[in-house]
Amino acid sequence: MIRNQFKYINRFREIAILFSKTGLGFIIEESGLDKLLSLPSRLFNKSQKQEEDKTIAERIRLFLEEAGPAYVKLGQIASTRGDILPEAFIKELEKLQSNVPPFSSETARDLIEQELDIKIEDTFLIFEDEPLGSASIGQVHRAVLKTGEVIAIKVQRPNIERNIRIDLEILKTIAQVAEKNFKWAKQYQVTDIVDELSTAIIQEMDYTLEARNINRIERQFKNSEDVKFPHVYEMLSNKTILTMEYFEGISIRKVDELSKKGFDRYQLADTFARTIFTQIFEHGFFHADIHPGNIIVLNDGTLGFIDFGMVGKLTDNVKQNFGSLLIGLMQKNSKKVVRSIIQMGVVPDDVNIDDLYEEAELMQDKYYDIPLKDLEFGDAVRDLFTITNKYHIHLPKDFTLLAKTLITLEGNIEILYKDYSILSVAEPFGKKLLLKRLNPKRVAEDKFEDWILLTDIVEDSVTNIHQFTKGLSTRRLPISLELKEEKSIGRHLDRTINRISFSIVLMSLSILMAGIIVGSSLLGQGSILYKFPVIELGTILAVAMFSWLIFTIFKSGRM
Template sequence: MWSEAVSAVRDLGRLHDIASVLIRYGFGDLVRRIGMAGALERAGKVLHWRAPDELAQLEPPARVRRALEDLGPTFVKLGQILATRVDLFSAEWTTEFSKLQDAAPALPYADIHAQLTEAFGEAPENIFPRLETSPLAAASLAQVHRAWLADGTPVVLKVRRPGIRPVVEADLRLLARLAEIVEADAPDLRRYRPREVIRQFTRSLRREMDFSAEGRSAERIAARFADRPEIVLPRIHWQWTSERVNVQDCIEGIPGRNLAAVDATGLDRKLLACRGANAVLQMILEDGFFHADPHPGNLFYLPGNRIAFIDFGMVGRLTEERRYQVARLLHGLVRHEAAAVADILIDWSGGMEGDSAPLMDEIDAFVDQYHGVPLKALDFSAMLSDLITILRDHGLALPPDLALLVKTFITLEGLGRQLDPEFDMAGEATPFLEKVLIAHAAPLALARRGWRTLNSALDLIAGLPQDLRQLLRASRTGRLKVQVEVVPLKQFGERLDRAISRLALSIVTAALIIGSAIILTVDNDAALPGGISFGWLGFGAAVLGGLWVLISIWRSGGRH
């Protein structure tokens, strides 16, 4: 309790900033509903609920995006995560979230120099004979400087902004609390699974702030492409890499967005699209560890039609079982197997509370419309987007790892078609899908899964006598309890308890008023030392009790 109070006081200033931005963009009602207004008013803040006219005219997705930009780096990163949740938000929302640019004004080199000296244990000029003080790029969490080693090797230094971690941690605490309040008090927003989204975001952002973790991710993927010279990943210089600084080789090539330079240098666009798609598909379907943001800004094209991937701050992970499920789903889409597609989607969504027949029928009709369409004519990203829309319309959502995967597939096909308008994503993916399905049914894989199942069964059987013994002992001693919790009934009980408390205090207040009036009328000499009348003291207590009842009713009305 004490630690929570200290945390709340510590974050109060940031809470005021967040509420002020939300109000400025026309979300004052949301601030009131989640209780932030009351907290700020108790802290002596005066809020104005009317948004400027030019902001009020924006569509809701644009207003939310602008608000996230003003709230700072943590919320910009949150918007980028929300852009991957195509299962929760429609295209107009994800498109707007995708516009969030992770850019920030560059810090003075003196601040960066101090951070580098602290991280390296010595001045950076002792390590790098040449270091450019002007950054190559400046983002919300870090900025990048170019340097050269003593042997002339060009490198880049990705340096975390000084003092950014406490700000991010404060924002994460507030977001976690905000998500709890939204789920409890805003039923119409509960379908967006705010607590789950914030948990995913917290893990992702903390991992992104650890630059040594980014280096390990890059090396893990690089090891899988060691025998494929057409795929290039920057080498990490571990002697200078830490949580706050990442030192890696500088990639010299054509930025992924500069297609004019690709044509001017004579690179083969079709081959680049094929190699890039194959690399990402291998990461996803064979390795289960993939670059989750393969957009043109994270790619370089090199001589010899080679492709370099950079920035491994956002990566995805898929278990072997999940990769098999993904292969079944995509193969079912390509081969028009509606039942398999529907079964997998329902399993991923945790099942449906009601009748699943309408969803099955809609998916069957969706898959049937592609019957007879050649693979090359399939728009893979549009097909996935339409499928997720069906899921969203039925109130279902994907697990976070799969939502990230779907976004990666859509980004990958967009990149492929940008290089080659005739790019065939379905055709490129089919061999990988078939390979996963065949490997899943291989004798060795069957034996391995059977052995794991047998071990689990044996462990269960071995522990059964002990579990039964404990159950019987609890039953004999009367310690066996069965607890059934009905959440709506519990909430009703809490509200009833609050109502009874108010009623009891109202009765006491009324009794004090009547009693005090009688005392003042009958015995004017009754007084405490100092001349304070018992009657007036009773009236004072009644006023305080009445005010408490009124404030309690007002606050309850604001929440419910």
């Protein structure tokens, strides 16, 4: 049955042999795939003995490196998922290097001309055949337009999308078979992991998405003088070709060169950190691949960002809870940290919340005597992921991407300026976000939306109950049931709904007023009703609606 799914049998055999070669042959052998693929048993026995001194995590890294660019990229993306993979696996995957040789300049030229329907000599004054860099999905060439503008052209490898899709299909089949045969595979839901990672890698191969990412962040920072994002040349870009402004400068990893040029490394670190936190807390859209090669100090001291194939997008819920979690970490408040995780993630029903709090308390004790400036965010996040993995708490993937980004940021900042504390800079961003949530206008808007929703629910419930009670008197039911007091039941149900409505609206009004008072005090303001007429009107409207509800309920006599 499985054999019929093997559309690419030769490539499947290659992958299976690589599993064997890197010490993972037991997955193929014990799941019976070796027989279906007509592979000899001695192949698996020999390789297992050769690699038995290596951990499973090491074997997986070796397999990914041997299997080719698609698998390397898959592993690099997987290294950002500390929420679903154990720490030992993450550390190994972080070692993955593409080491992919560039394809020929002739091929690059042909692809550019075919995809963009242009002639190289008609479009560029200069086209450099030696690529600036080569990666698993594509490579970048420097060129100069006829207008004199210096550009960077990212060219996707020929047939890379087709090859990656084939490999992903094979990998998913192996994951499905593994889940049927291995308890650990089922526990970690490896098929779901492969699906998630496959979606990420397919999206990264679409350069039109990367162009949109650049344009979006460029718009968000259009008034900034400290950072710069490359301009995209839309007419010279498509799904497999991306043409953008070329940045001339120094990578942040070259600290000695930066010092020789007279750049203020503390200022660079501060600009870098504040830019990322602005993307996270204010825009909810951030560059998620900020390794040193993608951050360049331009000649005028501006910080340039490149390579936007991987970005993170945060919902308001994740932003709010991350802000709360960050403040909990800084205040060493384990309860706040756990509450943030619970509100953000999916906690299995069988998890004992008290045990979760106890684990967080133990983590807090580990960092209790460490000053905030010396607290390493990366260590705290890794400990958090250890806890969430232990209790199988599923966190939003963009939160884990965010955590990985901040760990990378911390490492980069340490290279630039060792004594710079990113948590100290993050604190005001987190507090500002929480204050925004308690802003009276925001609270009023949220409560008004809740009121509309509640009104709809109550109206629907009353309609349904009336229809139900009417049906009891006019229709025959499958069971013999006589209700002599159906009107009494209807009145009782109406009374119950009215009481629920009264309680919920009273609670909503209380929350609204509390938000106004708390938000006003947090912002250091006096009576906001005189300063913000919008809030005053909203409050009056809420009280009026509340009074109307009370009047109608008491008038009906069903309270």
